Amino acid sequence: MEVSRHWRLRQQRYSLVGEVCPHCQVKIFPPRDVCPDCGQEARTAYAFSGRGEVYSFTTVYTPPAGYEETAPYTVALVRLAEGPLVTAQLTDLGDQAVEIGMPVEMVTRRLRSDGERGMLVYGYKFRPLLAA
């Protein structure tokens, strides 16, 4: 069931909380406590805006166990406005064709389900940016 594993990540999954390095100011997501740029300690929490653009994308037709319900689905690398790349599904696409560079924003959606008695895992996905 891995309940604690997903619970531990609730701040990341539901609100994109990463870190900012106090030494070189680089923004970090997912959080890793050691700055990947300067190698120093980086434990200052930082909430990302959830805005970004599509860096690359694809469609998964043969899903792993736990993802059969939503297949086929679109997975992307999203370049967050603050810098980092994040792997996430795209959602709420309707008839819209996905393109590299397309502006997107974070929403919370169901990620996986493990059968009738299993756990439901929620987390971030990205949808086309709604006009302001």
Next chain:
Amino acid sequence: MTANAPSDPDQAVVVAGVGMTPVGEHWDVSLRQLALRAIERAQQDAGGLQPQALYVGNMYAPALSSQTHLGALIADYIGQRGIEAASFEAAGASGGVAFRQGYLALLSGEVDCVLVVGVEKVTDRTGPLVDAAIAMSVDADFEAVQGLTPAAQAALLMRRYLLESGAPADALAPFPLQAHQHAVTNPYAIYRRAISWTDYRQAAPVSPPVGQLDAAPMADGAAALVLTRRALLPRIDARPPVAVTGSAVATAPVALHDQPDPLAMPAGSLSFQRALAQAGATPDDLDLFELHDLFSIQAALSLEAAGLSPRGQAWKLAGEGVFGREGRLPILTFGGSKARGDAGGATGAYQLVELTLQLQGRAGENQVPGARVGAAQCIGGAGATVATHVLSRMEA
């Protein structure tokens, strides 16, 4: 970091014997039996040298065979109770990593003969459970949870590559076309038939732009090598000894999104440069390069990371035949993962067996004429672990 090969040629670490099973669907053969078949052949090839240690390369046994502890399991099954044995896992680089452990053990002087086997049994399960097992090599917390698979990871790279290099949609076709062409004469290959440009263009999508002919088939197989030092090599025939002259493993972030430049494959550059530097070789010295084409994009990225092609150009060079068996730098000479088949963590061992056969002039119809120095490189995940070895033919 750079364990230098011994200067005394008698102390050089050499490949004493090789053996493998065909890559395929071995319904009637178990994990341990596959290992035994490859090992028996390698030991016979080595003239009966007695191994003091066994290093296993494997990635799927815990998920697909419900089996860990492969070192002891296989050591016992092959009739070598008592010897040191352990298994090494580094996703698709497992075989190369296990081989390096054997090399290091011999360099240390602690043992005189090592058995390395890459083995994979993947056909005992089918469907979404297999896809879930394959997806275990990506970052579980931040990639797999999003439903990302290795094929999708390759697709993210391939789409970006095609965009950045301004390449057409079928730019990577020369890699699988060449792999299939080379496998026609390889009795150990899973697909011994050529494919055409039309086949490539019409292939069903796996994860677009990755199509069915961009993705290597995953299958069962085992490949084994006996390693020793030159001075201990039995005189079997006139075949020239093959020395391990370079050995390096490098790592990068497991998650693609954690790599500052996802197309750069820095662990590929690092391990290739380190291995060549140890061998005192330049890229021009290489007569062949067995690279890891789990997806055709990996072949391009591997060549570019190694500096064997300018960035964004490997597809063009491939189209010009530079990497064909008759080209300037042959790759995938027995069909690579695409057509020989990809036996997961055994891939690195298959490559090293094939490279040894090439350097000893034992490659049959797949022979690269006059091959003296070659490299083999296996890749775990999207370049998170890369193992590169340089083997060189010695004077008989």
